[in-house]
Structures are given as structure tokens and as C-alpha cells.
Amino acid sequence: MGHLRPRQLLALAILVVLGSGLALATARTAGLVFGAGSSVALEAPADLGLPPDLALPSTEWTDPGELSPLVQDAVGQAYESAWLELAAAQSTGQVDRLDRFFTGPALEFARSQPAGAATVMETGFHQLIAGYLHPEEWLVEITDLDLEVARTVGEAQVETVETYRVVMVIERGRWMVYSMSRAVES
Amino acid sequence: MRRKTAVLVLTTVLALGIPATAQSVLTISITGGTVTAGQPFEVRIGGGEDGSGVVTLITAYGGRSRSFDLVGGSASIELSTDVAGTATLVAELGTASAVAHLEVLPGADLRVESATVAPERAHVGPGELTLLAFVADQFGNPAPDRTPVELAVRYPDGSVRRMEAGSGFGLAVGMLPVGDFKGTGEASATFGPTSAAAAIEFYPAEPVPFSFSTTGPVPPADGRSRLTITTADLVDRLGNPIPDGTSVVVVVEHDDGRSDLIPAVVTARRLTVSLLAPNRPDRMMVSAVLLGRRADPLVIEFGVR
Numbered sequence: 001m002g003h004l005r006p007r008q009l010l011a012l013a014i015l016v017v018l019g020s021g022l023a024l025a026t027a028r029t030a031g032l033v034f035g036a037g038s039s040v041a042l043e044a045p046a047d048l049g050l051p052p053d054l055a056l057p058s059t060e061w062t063d064p065g066e067l068s069p070l071v072q073d074a075v076g077q078a079y080e081s082a083w084l085e086l087a088a089a090q091s092t093g094q095v096d097r098l099d100r101f102f103t104g105p106a107l108e109f110a111r112s113q114p115a116g117a118a119t120v121m122e123t124g125f126h127q128l129i130a131g132y133l134h135p136e137e138w139l140v141e142i143t144d145l146d147l148e149v150a151r152t153v154g155e156a157q158v159e160t161v162e163t164y165r166v167v168m169v170i171e172r173g174r175w176m177v178y179s180m181s182r183a184v185e186s
Numbered sequence: 187m188r189r190k191t192a193v194l195v196l197t198t199v200l201a202l203g204i205p206a207t208a209q210s211v212l213t214i215s216i217t218g219g220t221v222t223a224g225q226p227f228e229v230r231i232g233g234g235e236d237g238s239g240v241v242t243l244i245t246a247y248g249g250r251s252r253s254f255d256l257v258g259g260s261a262s263i264e265l266s267t268d269v270a271g272t273a274t275l276v277a278e279l280g281t282a283s284a285v286a287h288l289e290v291l292p293g294a295d296l297r298v299e300s301a302t303v304a305p306e307r308a309h310v311g312p313g314e315l316t317l318l319a320f321v322a323d324q325f326g327n328p329a330p331d332r333t334p335v336e337l338a339v340r341y342p343d344g345s346v347r348r349m350e351a352g353s354g355f356g357l358a359v360g361m362l363p364v365g366d367f368k369g370t371g372e373a374s375a376t377f378g379p380t381s382a383a384a385a386i387e388f389y390p391a392e393p394v395p396f397s398f399s400t401t402g403p404v405p406p407a408d409g410r411s412r413l414t415i416t417t418a419d420l421v422d423r424l425g426n427p428i429p430d431g432t433s434v435v436v437v438v439e440h441d442d443g444r445s446d447l448i449p450a451v452v453t454a455r456r457l458t459v460s461l462l463a464p465n466r467p468d469r470m471m472v473s474a475v476l477l478g479r480r481a482d483p484l485v486i487e488f489g490v491r
Contacts, residue, residue: 105327113248156276
């Protein structure tokens with residue numbers, strides 16, 4: 001991950017300072033929390049004197065297509081939250097919150113993964129490209145292009161660059177991941 | 187101290203069976219040709235010193251680990267996953283590790299999981315219906331791109347229009363005309379022997395102008411008598427009868443500025459309302475709103491006995 005942006009480097013610095021060995025469970029107890037509702041910002045620990053509005057990771061719409069700014073925000077936040085919830089489930093095995101941001105086959109897949117085998121510890125910016133948007137705006141295709149992902153696998157840290165093809169739908173009044181496939185890199 | 191294996195995922199690395207390089211002599215590769223979701227495949231680990239290690243298969247949703255014993259510099263284990271897409275294999279043995287990538291194809295049992303149509307209640311006339319279907323394998327993985335799906339609309343007159351749409355992200359999307367026939371229809375998506383359907387209600391188009399007329403003499407303002415007013419047969423601009431049960435709001439405006447909104451429905455193709463005479467003289471202006479069109483007002487004078 002040779003081109004992490006300053007905010008991401010700051011995030012890494014936080015994790016290092018936390019001395020957590022990049023363990024999310026430890027990081028969460030030290031102050032990284034999931035926001036409530038549609039707010040998904042990771043809050044930096046106050047005792048480190050970091051900006052209170054630090055939000056990591058984040059999303060960028062490389063190509064928002066037909067999505068209005070409002071929909072861009074809602075979809076981006078929900079997708080980002082889905083990653084955070086998935087990482088938490090991979091780390092702790094707690095899957096009861098996954099249905100806040102996953103539904104359909106994506107929820108089934110996410111729930112069925114055992115904890116501890118491979119845990120997403122850090123991602124780069126989600127660079128999103130909007131595809132098909134349903135005319136009633138309850139379904140959208142997005143591509144998360146060249147996402148840098150760092151995982152803890154056993155004793156190793158594995159870093160990859162991955163692209164995801166995602167279908168998101170509105171259910172129970174919020175955007176959720178319905179389908180998420182890791183695509184072949186081009 | 188954690189070991190760190192930086193991996194830049196390149197298409198060349200994704201080629202099946204190509205062992206990836208690592209910081210040690212440990213290698214990992216898969217044997218055979220295609221890897222398919224739900225089907226076991228063989229993973230070979232080679233090099234390094236004999237001992238027990240762990241292989242982790244990482245998919246989009248997480249990972250699964252399995253131990254192996256390296257004997258004589260090689261080991262072979264069987265893995266499988268239900269998650270299609272690119273996956274990563276990580277082998278660890280002592281301080282050595284190796285990484286490889288593979289593509290897992292969706293399962294062979296593709297099916298139409300769901301079908302939707304928008305709008306579900308369509309006013310007949312020009313306009314289009316959007317049909318959307320999700321096509322997936324038996325595990326829920328999106329079907330490969332360009333999977334051909336037949337989308338169709340059955341109209342109330344029994345006619346059917348079909349089109350073929352190639353899937354992307356597991357979604358097959360198509361547009362078909364609304365048509366000019368009112369009633370109940372159906373949108374469907376078919377792939378092989380599987381299909382899914384969604385009902386469509388075709389509503390009449392905008393009604394032609396309509397108005398009320400009285401069916402008898404206007405009674406006095408005695409607070410007891412009733413006056414029935416009715417319309418002619420209600421039809422839309424295409425000549426379709428407005429169906430019975432269609433909701434209408436009757437608007438009664440009184441001489442003193444008050445107004446009443448009375449819910450009603452179309453019955454026997456007409457709108458018929460029974461008005462109670464007021465107990466004092468009044469000048470009522472009666473109208474109605476049907477499918478967005480407002481009737482020409484009927485003025486009724488209730489006078490003294």
C-alpha cells in the first residue's frame with residue numbers, strides 16, 4: 001500500500017499508537033466505535049488529541065453516474081458501514097449486526113464466515129463507480145475499484161488490491177448490500 | 187513481529203495453478219482446471235521444511251482455514267467454497283508463507299431468484315415498464331455477466347411481449363411498453379426452467395371530462411330528504427371503462443365557505459352519490475376527483491319548503 005493518503009496514514013498511525021497489533025477488537029475497545037444509524041464514522045480516541053471528526057475509511061465517487069448527491073452519500077455511507085460490520089464479524093464472530101447493512105445472499109454469505117481466519121484490518125479509500133440505477137432509486141450497482149485491503153491471516157498480514165462489484169438495495173428504509181463479488185482484476 | 191506479505195493482485199497472478207512467490211521457499215498452487223463454487227479443489231503446498239501449517243482461503247466475505255502436514259516437502263489438501271469471485275489462498279508454515287489467487291466460478295445451477303416490475307401500478311398509454319431480475323447460482327452468487335434472461339410482460343388482453351437481456355452484476359434489466367389495456371398483467375423473468383414473476387395492475391389512463399347530474403327534483407332543505415346525483419359511464423381517454431372500485435373523492439362546497447370531502451368508489455361504471463338535504467337553505471357545489479381529473483361542478487340550490 002505504497003500510496004495511502006495522509007488521512008489513511010493517520011489512521012495507521014492511530015492503530016500503531018494504540019499498540020493493538022492492528023487487532024480490530026483491541027482498537028474498538030480503545031475508542032474506535034461504529035456510529036449509530038446512518039452515521040458510520042470511526043471516531044478517533046479523544047485521549048490521543050486527534051481531530052474529533054476523523055472518519056476512516058472513506059468513500060469517493062470516481063463516477064457517480066446518475067446518483068444525486070443525497071443518494072451518493074447514503075449509498076457510500078451504507079457501503080462503508082457494511083465493510084466495518086463485516087470486519088467486526090470476521091474479528092469477533094458477532095454476526096447479529098450484519099443485517100443492518102447486508103441483506104439477501106450477501107447476508108447469508110457474511111453470516112456463514114467463521115471468525116478469526118482472515119480479518120480485514122484496514123482498507124484504503126473506497127473509489128466507487130455507479131452503474132445501473134433503478135428508476136425508482138431503490139437499487140444501484142456500484143464498483144469499488146482497486147480497493148487496498150489489509151487482512152490479518154493467522155500470524156501474517158496480507159495486503160491486496162481488490163475490486164468489488166456490488167448490488168445495493170433499499171430495505172427497511174436503508175441501503176444494504178444485496179450482493180458483493182470480488183472481481184477479477186484488470 | 188508480524189510477517190508482511192505485500193501482494194499486488196495482477197491478472198497474471200490470477201491464472202489458475204500458477205504458484206505465487208513469497209518471502210520463503212513455500213509455494214502454494216491449485217491443481218486441475220476450473221474452480222467452481224461448491225465443488226472441492228485440490229491445493230498443493232510445496233517447499234519449506236516439513237511440519238504442520240495452515241492454509242486460509244479468503245473470499246469476499248471472510249476466510250476459512252485448514253491445517254496441513256508438509257511431509258517430504260509437499261502436502262495436498264482439499265478445499266471448497268460457496269463464494270464465487272476472486273479468492274486468495276494463504277499458506278503458513280512456521281515463519282514461511284505463500285500467497286496465490288484463484289477465480290471461483292459461480293455454481294452451475296443458475297436460476298432466476300427474483301423479478302420486479304416498475305411501476306407495479308401503471309397507467310395505460312405511452313410509457314414503459316422496467317423489468318428487473320436477479321439471476322444467481324444455487325448459493326446466491328450472481329450469474330456470470332451476459333447470462334441471457336428472457337423478460338416478458340403478459341398484458342390484460344392476454345398478449346405477451348418478450349425480450350432478452352444479458353445479465354450484469356447478476357441483474358437482468360429491460361424495458362417493455364405499458365400498452366393500452368387495463369386490468370391485471372404479469373411481468374416475468376425466465377432462465378432455463380426457472381422463472382419469477384411480479385403482478386402489474388394496469389390502470390386506466392386519465393378519464394375524459396365528466397360531470398354530475400341530478401336524478402330527480404331537488405328536495406327542500408328539510409334535513410331529511412335525499413338527492414341522488416350521478417355521472418354518465420366513466421371512461422378514460424382511450425375508451426377503457428373506469429373499473430368499479432376505483433377510488434374517488436367527492437368535494438362538496440357549501441355556500442358559507444365550508445367544504446366536505448367524501449370518499450367514494452366507482453360502481454357500475456358510474457359515480458353515484460346520495461346527498462342529504464341540509465336543514466337550512468344552502469347552495470352546494472358538488473364535484474369529484476377521479477384519477478387526477480376533477481369533475482365539472484354541479485350547483486344545487488336547496489331552498490325552503
